[in-house]
Every structure is written in structure tokens, then in C-alpha cells.
Amino acid sequence: MGSHDTADGRSARSTRRTFLSASASAAATAVAVPLIAEPAAAGAAAPPPGPGHRIRPQAPDRELRELLRRVDPERIEATVRRLAAFGTRHTLSSQDDPVRGIGAARDWIHERMTAYAAASGGRMTVELQSYVQDPAPRIPTATRITNVVATLRGDTAPNRTYVVTGHYDSRASDVADAVADAPGADDDASGVAVVLELARLMATRRTAATIVFAAVAGEEQGLYGSTHLARQLKAAGADVQGMFSNDIVGSSTADDGTRDPRTLRLFAEGVPTAETPAEATVRQSVGGENDSPSRQLARFVTDVADNDATGMRVRVVYRRDRYLRGSDHIPFLREGWPAGRFTEPHEDFAHQHQDVRVVDGRQYGDLPEFCDFAYIARVARVNGAALWSLARAPGTPRGAVIVTTNLTNDTTLRWQRDDDPDVAGYEVVWRETTAADWQRVVDVGDVTEATVDLSKDNVFFGVRAVGRDGLRSPVAFPKPGS
Known part of the structure; x- marks a missing residue:
């Protein structure tokens, strides 16, 4: 996703890009994520500005609705x-x-x-x-x-x-x-x-x-x-x-x-x-x-x-x-x-x-x-x-760690890849420390490490797995580590 650039091609401060890097094994990729929060749904509290998108409930699919009926x-x-x-x-x-x-x-x-x-x-x-x-x-x-x-x-x-x-x-x-x-x-x-x-x-x-x-x-x-x-x-x-x-x-x-x-x-x-x-x-x-x-x-x-x-x-x-x-x-x-x-x-x-x-x-x-x-x-x-x-859905990710060995204004998380064949990838979720529920989500792909341009001092982070049919796991809260 792109940012809103000024006339001279530089990104305005209020709409600067944030870069999320993710790596698995020796591979590493960079994904541009906008810092601008999308408009809030009617009656819903606006999520904080930052990487990713507003987190939304998992809607029941046809098979689940039939079971519940x-x-x-x-x-x-x-x-x-x-x-x-x-x-x-x-x-x-x-x-x-x-x-x-x-x-x-x-x-x-x-x-x-x-x-x-x-x-x-x-x-x-x-x-x-x-x-x-x-x-x-x-x-x-x-x-x-x-x-x-x-x-x-x-x-x-x-x-x-x-x-x-x-x-x-x-x-x-x-x-x-x-x-x-x-x-x-x-x-x-x-x-x-x-x-x-x-x-x-x-x-x-x-x-x-x-x-x-x-x-x-x-x-x-x-x-x-x-x-x-x-x-x-x-x-x-x-x-x-x-x-x-x-x-x-x-x-x-x-x-x-x-x-x-x-x-x-x-x-x-x-x-x-x-x-x-x-x-x-x-x-x-x-x-x-x-x-x-x-x-x-x-x-x-x-x-x-x-x-x-x-x-x-x-x-x-x-x-x-x-x-x-x-x-x-x-x-x-x-x-x-x-x-x-x-x-x-x-x-x-x-x-x-x-x-x-x-x-x-x-x-x-x-x-x-x-x-x-x-x-x-x-x-x-x-x-x-x-x-x-x-x-x-896939199981809750294991071994989730938030790297705390360096003084930086970004945040790196690591976790173990599940051997479940249904796993399609992972998402990083985050919220304000005063919020009860997760507010924003960043799709990082099928990787075991991600770096988000957002300070770990100011928000809480978590990691969840995504299945091939789109079902998500519960969130794993990372422990401090290296």
C-alpha cells in the first residue's frame, strides 16, 4: 500500500510510511503499511493510527451457521x-x-x-x-x-x-x-x-x-x-x-x-x-x-x-x-x-x-x-x-518472543512455525496498553519473524496463525527475549 506523497515526492510527516519486515529462515521481505487509520464503522470506536488494518470479528461461515441452526x-x-x-x-x-x-x-x-x-x-x-x-x-x-x-x-x-x-x-x-x-x-x-x-x-x-x-x-x-x-x-x-x-x-x-x-x-x-x-x-x-x-x-x-x-x-x-x-x-x-x-x-x-x-x-x-x-x-x-x-483453525503460535535486547523504536517479534499443513501464514496484532481488545492487525505472511515500525514501549503486540480457509487462531502474547 502507498502513502500520500507531497508535490516534491516526499512523504508528508502525518502520513509517513512505516515499514514492516518479515523473515523466515534466510529470507526477508519488506512490506509498506500505511500509518493512516481507515474511517471507523458507524458506532465503533476508531482504532489508533499505525501499521495494519482495523481488526474485525471472524464472521461465521455457511457450515458453522448450519451447525448452529x-x-x-x-x-x-x-x-x-x-x-x-x-x-x-x-x-x-x-x-x-x-x-x-x-x-x-x-x-x-x-x-x-x-x-x-x-x-x-x-x-x-x-x-x-x-x-x-x-x-x-x-x-x-x-x-x-x-x-x-x-x-x-x-x-x-x-x-x-x-x-x-x-x-x-x-x-x-x-x-x-x-x-x-x-x-x-x-x-x-x-x-x-x-x-x-x-x-x-x-x-x-x-x-x-x-x-x-x-x-x-x-x-x-x-x-x-x-x-x-x-x-x-x-x-x-x-x-x-x-x-x-x-x-x-x-x-x-x-x-x-x-x-x-x-x-x-x-x-x-x-x-x-x-x-x-x-x-x-x-x-x-x-x-x-x-x-x-x-x-x-x-x-x-x-x-x-x-x-x-x-x-x-x-x-x-x-x-x-x-x-x-x-x-x-x-x-x-x-x-x-x-x-x-x-x-x-x-x-x-x-x-x-x-x-x-x-x-x-x-x-x-x-x-x-x-x-x-x-x-x-x-x-x-x-x-x-x-x-x-x-x-x-490452526493452533495458537508457540514460542512467541518480543525482542528486548536492543534499544530501538521499532519492534521485532519471533515465533515457531506450526507443522500443521493448514497454516497459510501469520498476523501480528496490536493494541493500545489501555485497550481491552486487539485493535489492529498486520498480515506478515508465512514467516517466523516480523519487525514493525512501532515502539514496543507504547503498545501491546501478539501473533496469531491463519489457516488456508481464513480461520484465525487465538493470539499468542510474546515473552521478552532475544
């Missing part, structure tokens, strides 16, 4: 009602009663997953992933914990893995009460319904990366099932590049009656749980507290799933989770993987973790009657858009 609210409702009908799904309830308790729920979920896998042509496998948990807080005696796990193997990058969970155990007001009715419709049959619906829809579709659909147990007693799942994936050497927990995603109504049927919260931590103190110090020294892998994953979700195809606004919350509580993404954070927790916009505490009862003619308890099934379907679409886009 097939999300079925009636099927989701049937799943929630069936799980609630087991009476209780408490982790300590019966494991061998055919009609009541966590064992009956486990077997029903396994049956559903197996039926979906039968249509996958062998690409989806289903397992009952079990272990015996020794006595611990909230586990008075040795107890078998069982996850129901469906794995849809990717075609070209099968070790790259994305995980989505809902927990199928439930609880009453007394977390130790394994006998009382605890239908657990919102917490968390709603999340399990999302997982089952996505497994059904994606079983017949092909992806580059692997997707794991898991109904986990033991959440209410201490995240036991998800901890076991994360450890099993770690032991297997899986490259988990993203994980979503769907926990309490069944209602759009707060305890004061306020409704917000088009908003879904996504909790995403800042400084990673698994970082060492030394790593955290480095992150803070360069201002990267808001640029953890989980925050980049959350930005990716808003990029691909906050649109008309899902019908939802994704409200990212810059916290690991809510006060006093935690969900099944936390064990994945502990393993050093990017993860987030989806949950409804408000919570109705009168119906969560409450025994089923009638007071003054009003019924209380976590019952299906208090769920919004159209809302859960939209939550499933958000998850579906994110997982589909992640599993079809």
Missing part, C-alpha cells in the same frame, strides 16, 4: 428433565440403582454419548473414566468417581485438543446429604445438556483438532472428576489449547426477577494459576497481566461467538471465577492450560442448592421449571461457535 432447544429440555428425574445425582448417592442416583444418570449419559458416536464413522469414542477417590473433605468414605467422556479425534492435528464439560453430579442445601431430592436442573443438568447437544451435532463433522466432550462427576464435592480428567489428558501428552466449563447455564432470570436472556458470562483469569513467581514477575514487568492464555481464549470467543449466529453477547469477566466458588475449569488452569467458565448472567440463589420444598404456595428447588431452554440453546451455540472455530 441445528441446536435443538426441545432436545436440550428433554435432557435437563431426564437428568432431574433421577431424583438426586449426588456423588455419594447410589451407583447401582437403575432409576435413582448418580449411577443411573451416569449410565443414561453414557448411552446417549454412545449413540452419537455410532454416527461418527469411528472418529468419536466414548469411555467411562473412573477412579476411586480416597476419603477427603466432603468425601467421608472411599468413593468411585466416573466421568463420561466422548472424544472426537481430529484429522490433521489430533494431539491438539479442546475440552468442554458440564458436571452431572448435583447437591441439596446440605452438601453431605446424598439422600434428599437434588434434581440439579440449572446446576448443572443445563451444562451437561450443552455438552450432549454439541457431541450429537459434531459427531458427524470433521475437524482438524480433537474435541473432548465430558460430563464430569464430583464437582460439588471438590472438582474431583475434572481434576482426574485433566490429569489423564496430561499423562497422555495431550496438547490442550482451550477448555470451557459450562456450569449453571440454565436460566436468564435473577433472584429479583431481572431477565437478561441474551448475555452469557465467561470468567477468564489474568496471571495464570500455573505460573511460577518468577514468571509472574516477568509478566507484570511488561504489563501482561491482562494477556494470559485464558484471556486470549476469551477474546477469541467474543471474536467468533458474539454475533447474530449465536444470538448472544459474551460478557467476559476478568476473574478466575466468582467469589467463594469455583468450577471445573480450575483443574485445567492448574495444569497450565487456557480455560474459562461459562455461566448465566445472574444467579437465582433461591433455587440453587436448595432442597425441593413449597413455602407459602411457592415451589423452591433447582427444578426444570426454572430453566430457560431457549437460553440454554443459545449457550450451546456460543460453545459450538468457539469449539468449531478453534478445532478448524
Whole structure:
């Protein structure tokens, strides 16, 4: 692209060229990039002037739109009602009663997953992933914990893995009460319904990366099932590049009656749980507290799933989770993987973790009657858009470094090239340090190094991969290096 030259052929200061150089191996190229920001779209904040173009959301393609259209609210409702009908799904309830308790729920979920896998042509496998948990807080005696796990193997990058969970155990007001009715419709049959619906829809579709659909147990007693799942994936050497927990995603109504049927919260931590103190110090020294892998994953979700195809606004919350509580993404954070927790916009505490009862003619308890099934379907679409886009796009770039060994007013970034055959090239993204989201993007081609005529002292940089079909990966935030 050219600049606006003066009459004597020199570039005016306000419209000077900036040069971006990129190299891979011994090759190097120079690309002229204008410093003038293009006009802002109506109602949108203008991006800062500088190299590249305004960054825009990734619009869903025809195939993704078709997948999201097939999300079925009636099927989701049937799943929630069936799980609630087991009476209780408490982790300590019966494991061998055919009609009541966590064992009956486990077997029903396994049956559903197996039926979906039968249509996958062998690409989806289903397992009952079990272990015996020794006595611990909230586990008075040795107890078998069982996850129901469906794995849809990717075609070209099968070790790259994305995980989505809902927990199928439930609880009453007394977390130790394994006998009382605890239908657990919102917490968390709603999340399990999302997982089952996505497994059904994606079983017949092909992806580059692997997707794991898991109904986990033991959440209410201490995240036991998800901890076991994360450890099993770690032991297997899986490259988990993203994980979503769907926990309490069944209602759009707060305890004061306020409704917000088009908003879904996504909790995403800042400084990673698994970082060492030394790593955290480095992150803070360069201002990267808001640029953890989980925050980049959350930005990716808003990029691909906050649109008309899902019908939802994704409200990212810059916290690991809510006060006093935690969900099944936390064990994945502990393993050093990017993860987030989806949950409804408000919570109705009168119906969560409450025994089923009638007071003054009003019924209380976590019952299906208090769920919004159209809302859960939209939550499933958000998850579906994110997982589909992640599993079809290239993986997040590795080894991203911002060179800090020289005092210069330009910025050099380096990264490792992915061996994924779908990678077509890379993009450098950047934003003002006070901006929450990436603002501008520079296409640098199929290279592993780029130099941008913009000071690293003043803005934040990142790198993302681009697939041959135009799908982009989450952004990798570079570490200081040489």
C-alpha cells in the first residue's frame, strides 16, 4: 500500500510510511503499511493510527451457521428433565440403582454419548473414566468417581485438543446429604445438556483438532472428576489449547426477577494459576497481566461467538471465577492450560442448592421449571461457535518472543512455525496498553519473524496463525527475549 506523497515526492510527516519486515529462515521481505487509520464503522470506536488494518470479528461461515441452526432447544429440555428425574445425582448417592442416583444418570449419559458416536464413522469414542477417590473433605468414605467422556479425534492435528464439560453430579442445601431430592436442573443438568447437544451435532463433522466432550462427576464435592480428567489428558501428552466449563447455564432470570436472556458470562483469569513467581514477575514487568492464555481464549470467543449466529453477547469477566466458588475449569488452569467458565448472567440463589420444598404456595428447588431452554440453546451455540472455530483453525503460535535486547523504536517479534499443513501464514496484532481488545492487525505472511515500525514501549503486540480457509487462531502474547 502507498502513502500520500507531497508535490516534491516526499512523504508528508502525518502520513509517513512505516515499514514492516518479515523473515523466515534466510529470507526477508519488506512490506509498506500505511500509518493512516481507515474511517471507523458507524458506532465503533476508531482504532489508533499505525501499521495494519482495523481488526474485525471472524464472521461465521455457511457450515458453522448450519451447525448452529441445528441446536435443538426441545432436545436440550428433554435432557435437563431426564437428568432431574433421577431424583438426586449426588456423588455419594447410589451407583447401582437403575432409576435413582448418580449411577443411573451416569449410565443414561453414557448411552446417549454412545449413540452419537455410532454416527461418527469411528472418529468419536466414548469411555467411562473412573477412579476411586480416597476419603477427603466432603468425601467421608472411599468413593468411585466416573466421568463420561466422548472424544472426537481430529484429522490433521489430533494431539491438539479442546475440552468442554458440564458436571452431572448435583447437591441439596446440605452438601453431605446424598439422600434428599437434588434434581440439579440449572446446576448443572443445563451444562451437561450443552455438552450432549454439541457431541450429537459434531459427531458427524470433521475437524482438524480433537474435541473432548465430558460430563464430569464430583464437582460439588471438590472438582474431583475434572481434576482426574485433566490429569489423564496430561499423562497422555495431550496438547490442550482451550477448555470451557459450562456450569449453571440454565436460566436468564435473577433472584429479583431481572431477565437478561441474551448475555452469557465467561470468567477468564489474568496471571495464570500455573505460573511460577518468577514468571509472574516477568509478566507484570511488561504489563501482561491482562494477556494470559485464558484471556486470549476469551477474546477469541467474543471474536467468533458474539454475533447474530449465536444470538448472544459474551460478557467476559476478568476473574478466575466468582467469589467463594469455583468450577471445573480450575483443574485445567492448574495444569497450565487456557480455560474459562461459562455461566448465566445472574444467579437465582433461591433455587440453587436448595432442597425441593413449597413455602407459602411457592415451589423452591433447582427444578426444570426454572430453566430457560431457549437460553440454554443459545449457550450451546456460543460453545459450538468457539469449539468449531478453534478445532478448524490452526493452533495458537508457540514460542512467541518480543525482542528486548536492543534499544530501538521499532519492534521485532519471533515465533515457531506450526507443522500443521493448514497454516497459510501469520498476523501480528496490536493494541493500545489501555485497550481491552486487539485493535489492529498486520498480515506478515508465512514467516517466523516480523519487525514493525512501532515502539514496543507504547503498545501491546501478539501473533496469531491463519489457516488456508481464513480461520484465525487465538493470539499468542510474546515473552521478552532475544
